[in-house]
Amino acid sequence: MTGETRKSEENSIFIGGKPFMNYVTGVIVQFGNGAKEVVVKARGKFISKCVDVAEVARRKFLTDQNVSVKEVKIGSEEFENKEGKLINVSILEVVLKKG
């Protein structure tokens, strides 16, 4: 009964401002825990980092686990900024798949 045990939605990693390798490690750990698919997601300026995380995890660290890019999706989301104004922000999702 810990507060930390919420299951992350379909093994998702949300990319933000933490150090790059934190997210790469997150991907590796999720596959290590038996996930068949891991979704790496980002919004706005973190989208470039998101592609880097997916590529580095796949090409540098999971090379012996046959992980491939199953799908890449882009889209837009409405987002409320600090002034309470609704703005559009781009989103990107990379679905990594083992096997």
Add this chain to the structure above:
Amino acid sequence: MTGETRKSEENSIFIGGKPFMNYVTGVIVQFGNGAKEVVVKARGKFISKCVDVAEVARRKFLTDQNVSVKEVKIGSEEFENKEGKLINVSILEVVLKKG
């Protein structure tokens, strides 16, 4: 006989450091010139901007032309930096399709 008439490879737009709307306009012009597909590409830090360009062109300007995202591809390329060192850089391609 001008030097400017080289045909851009499969109607591609390479995203770089120019103003955002230059690229959005580029996408609109290519569809206006009869292209069935336009590929919006970027490397590294310009990948976020690339998704924004594709989304804004499609959702704000080409709404009456039935343009959809046909495919999104990610990958890595070797890239020689200023010091002559080979580094990997992520790449992203968004294929926009009319009809």
